[in-house]
Amino acid sequence: MMIRQFFLLLVVVFFLVACAQESQPQISAEVTEQTADGAIIAGDAVAGQRIYIFCQSCHSINEGGANKIGPNLHGIFNQKAARVEGFMYSAALSSADITWTADMLDQWVARPAALVPGTTMVFAGVNDPQQRADLIAYLQASGVEN
Numbered sequence: 001m002m003i004r005q006f007f008l009l010l011v012v013v014f015f016l017v018a019c020a021q022e023s024q025p026q027i028s029a030e031v032t033e034q035t036a037d038g039a040i041i042a043g044d045a046v047a048g049q050r051i052y053i054f055c056q057s058c059h060s061i062n063e064g065g066a067n068k069i070g071p072n073l074h075g076i077f078n079q080k081a082a083r084v085e086g087f088m089y090s091a092a093l094s095s096a097d098i099t100w101t102a103d104m105l106d107q108w109v110a111r112p113a114a115l116v117p118g119t120t121m122v123f124a125g126v127n128d129p130q131q132r133a134d135l136i137a138y139l140q141a142s143g144v145e146n
């Protein structure tokens with residue numbers, strides 16, 4: 001009798017584990033980001049569109065958009081740095097072996113010159129981690145929706 005109950009319990013545990021795995025979040029326009037103190041911040045692409053005002057004088061983000069002072073940013077998320085055709089990158093960014101993950105974009109937007117000394121992106125940086133997370137969610141969404 002005891003043994004039967006034990007097996008019943010095992011079956012229930014396996015069932016719960018299977019359910020937990022199925023409810024993993026799917027990739028969406030939201031990006032989560034880990035701050036230096038370990039907190040996870042969820043980015044909101046709609047809020048990020050407002051932060052993008054800081055960037056749009058130098059960057060287009062629509063598909064096939066023109067390079068301006070900076071390169072077109074369409075689909076930049078998870079791409080290698082310095083890959084946009086027809087844009088003259090600095091030697092510093094061209095030779096930096098960077099893939100634009102959420103973490104790398106976070107460091108870049110916080111302070112470009114700290115991540116890539118010698119970059120020609122003259123931008124002081126966005127200090128607020130929530131604003132950066134929102135912006136990164138917007139950059140990621142541009143590769144999907146625009």
Ligand code: HEC
Pocket residue numbers: 052054055056057058059069070071073076080081082083084088089090091092093094100108109118119120121122123126135
């Ligand atoms: C004053 C103009 C200017 C502003 C403002 C600016 N950028 Fe840039 N950005 C550049 C330039 C120039 C480069 C190329 C840098 C290099 O070659 O070193 C660049 C490069 C980049 C890259 C790397 C692109 C690639 O192909 O690897 C990303 C990502 C980027 N910018 C994001 C942003 C975001 C997000 C903002 C707003 C928070 C922003 N930039 C604001 C001028 C600007």
